[in-house]
Amino acid sequence: MVDESDVRRIAELADVGIPADELPTFTAQFNRILEYFDILDTLGDARAGERRLHTVLREDEPCPSLPREAVLGNAAENEDGFVKAPRVM
């Protein structure tokens, strides 16, 4: 179970605003879903069979990319060929 302050904290971690008036309903729905997820607790750690996973990474070889103006065209603000972002410091 999580409470409203937990949800607020998770929302902060995820950079997603949850309006204060939505918080009680949101928390209740969140808990119903987490309760449903508890069915996973009935599983042991042993997996049936092994998933045959293998890495598909390739060599990182430089190749032409999109023209700068095509990419900047979607940004709300840009300056001197760069995307303008909120300040980080």
Added chain:
Amino acid sequence: MEDRYNAYLLRSDEPGGSMGPLAGRTVAVKDNISTAGLETTCGSRILKGYVPPYDAHVVTLLREAGAAINGKTNMDEFGMGSTTENSGFGPTLNPVDPTRVPGGSSGGSAAAVAAGLAELALGTDTGGSIRCPAAFCGIVGLKPTYGRVSRYGLVAYANSLETIGPMARTVGDVSALYRVISRHDPRDTTMQGRPYEHDPAPTVAGRRIGVPAEFFGEGVDSRVATRVEEAIETLSACGATIVPVSMPSMASALAAYYVTCTSEASSNLARYDGVRYGPGGETARPWHEAFTDVRGSHFGEEVRRRILLGTFALSAGYYGKYYGKAQTARANVAADFERLFGTIDLLAGPTMPTVAYRLGELADPLSMYLADILTVPANLAGVPAISVPCGEVDGLPVGLQLMGRMFDDEAVIDAAAAYEAEATA
């Protein structure tokens, strides 16, 4: 023709080519598939105004095949939903009964085909998003084997589960569209180089079709179950051997699916901060505040819920309880399929537990998640699955779901074609 069902977010009148296997045929493209020069929003207000500078691989292939892309279709925001009511631009209505949802998340694509606004459509299927709306709108939809269609240019939601696939009125048209879009693309490293080059043969004679008891369990409308059992009888009459089977891993499949997809979504959707595309933010404010405001006000409720669920499932102290266990459950589902496909060629059951819901009927998020119980197993394991219409309940379409071995989409399509031929004879 007027779009009375809000199937499209954008309509286009590209003429298409005069040459190629899809020459001049109209194709509607789900709005999470990148189209150069055509706005692509994923049904989200956070991408309003975004115009991709490049085409998805499947769109390049459509254009080379002569297809006329006639618009971008409405969808649950970023694919998160089973009704298309979670679109940031209003719900799509079901052409069969406009008081009902078309299913989702590829509801716009299904409605466009069902209403005759497009001959063919592309959808995407992460947990049933092609098969559910195909079933609810009475058309055919295929979720291909994972790794058979390039995801280059598909806006990512849950990479390990999702695939692009074909939707149409007939199995033959689904097959024709699948042939075009399954060409190899080195830019998607999960592609297996297994193009689909099959001409469907409507036959199931000699095939062993398993019917898992769990697909007719709690929550499945008995009238829907009856229609599907009749369809399975039809397959039997066509020469298939019907074998009752069991898939115990179904008990934890839905939880495994929702933990996995929300975890992947929380990572994938971190890129939407309004800066490189989207609404922009106040650049004078600290980034944390600016991003939180933009994301809070432009993501819909379900998207915010899934980002938070995923963030929580991956957070320190909970990873083993949720994500780790979900991967165990996922491996169990894959193992169940593998065991069954040792002696069985195909599995059959309903696509959806019910017929199309009324608009607003699934207001509670968990109820909406539960509706996906019969479609998520194929995504968790990566196997191909098709939904083909098999009659009606109260005038609303029911879908028969057929699942096959990895890379045996051909057998799935043949069986669907056999059923369709018999049902429409």
